[in-house]
Amino acid sequence: MMFKSVPRLIWLLIVLCALVASCKSKRAVLKGSPGEVVKPQGFIADKYAELLQIDSRDITNGRLYNFIDQWYGTPYKFGGLDHDGVDCSGFTLLLQQQVYGINLPRNTGKQVNAIKRKYEDELQEGDLVFFDFDGKKFSHVGVYLQNGYLVHASTRKGVLIVKLRDPSIYKYFSRAGSVINVNSIAQIE
Numbered sequence: 041m042m043f044k045s046v047p048r049l050i051w052l053l054i055v056l057c058a059l060v061a062s063c064k065s066k067r068a069v070l071k072g073s074p075g076e077v078v079k080p081q082g083f084i085a086d087k088y089a090e091l092l093q094i095d096s097r098d099i100t101n102g103r104l105y106n107f108i109d110q111w112y113g114t115p116y117k118f119g120g121l122d123h124d125g126v127d128c129s130g131f132t133l134l135l136q137q138q139v140y141g142i143n144l145p146r147n148t149g150k151q152v153n154a155i156k157r158k159y160e161d162e163l164q165e166g167d168l169v170f171f172d173f174d175g176k177k178f179s180h181v182g183v184y185l186q187n188g189y190l191v192h193a194s195t196r197k198g199v200l201i202v203k204l205r206d207p208s209i210y211k212y213f214s215r216a217g218s219v220i221n222v223n224s225i226a227q228i229e
Contacts, residue, residue, distance in 0.1 A: 068109035071102065074141030078102045084109055091201055092187050101165060104139045108191050108201070111135075115198040131193040132168060132181050140166060142219050152178040155217030160204070163216055169204065171212040178214065 072078035080088075080102030088105045089096035099105055111134075117125020121134065129148040136142040144151050148170065155168050163169070163184045169192075171180040182192030184204070191201045202209060 068106035070106050070110070070138065074103075074138055076103065080105050092185060092189050094187050098186060101139070104135075104165065104185075107135055107139050108199075111199045113198055113200070114193070116193050116195045126193050126199065128181050128193045131191075131199060132183055135183055135191075136166075136219065140219070144219065148178050148181045151181055152215060154219055155215075156220050157215060157217040160213075160216060164218070167216055167218050169216040170214050171209065172214045173212050180212070184216065 068081065068084055077100065080099050082096075084102065084105050085096040085099040088108070089099050092099075111123070111126070111131065114123050114131075115125045116127060118127050119130070120126045121130045126134070129146060129151055132148075132151060133144045133146060136144050144154055151168060152170050158167060165184065165186055167184040169182045169184050169190050170178045171182075173179045180192070182190040184190050185201065188204050189201050190204050191199065193199050194202075204210060204213065
């Protein structure tokens with residue numbers, strides 16, 4: 041009698057293992073080195089293409105979108121630099137370091153001095169975008185993506201992607217531009 045249940049037990053274990061293996065969730069992985077553009081994972085390209093309302097073939101910087109995916113939804117925390125909470129300048133600092141290999145100053149007021157100004161219609165993926173909230177100059181920063189979207193650490197909703205021209209944020213838009221030569225940034229601090 042005991043021997044009859046052994047094959048059944050083995051069969052049950054095989055089915056259980058197959059179920060566990062098939063339930064493996066998809067995770068964004070930072071591949072390559074900072075500054076290197078690597079092909080995105082298919083599910084990442086699809087996810088962010090839909091969010092940015094573009095073709096998935098236009099998502100070319102896998103390192104950038106994988107980084108965003110790892111941080112998306114992280115709550116806002118003033119002075120924070122980890123997944124328990126991050127502020128806008130901390131998020132921008134980490135993104136620039138880990139995606140592009142660029143070291144920025146820690147706070148927004150100094151980060152604004154690390155850019156070469158651009159007009160809004162000249163913005164490219166990775167450019168910094170600054171806002172003046174509560175009457176304070178350059179009190180908030182985000183990173184431009186594509187098609188008029190940016191990623192930032194919102195005080196209310198944490199790390200998320202929004203349309204630059206969204207009326208709730210666009211009225212505070214003040215400046216944008218590309219990060220300048222890394223050697224120049226050391227002089228700013």
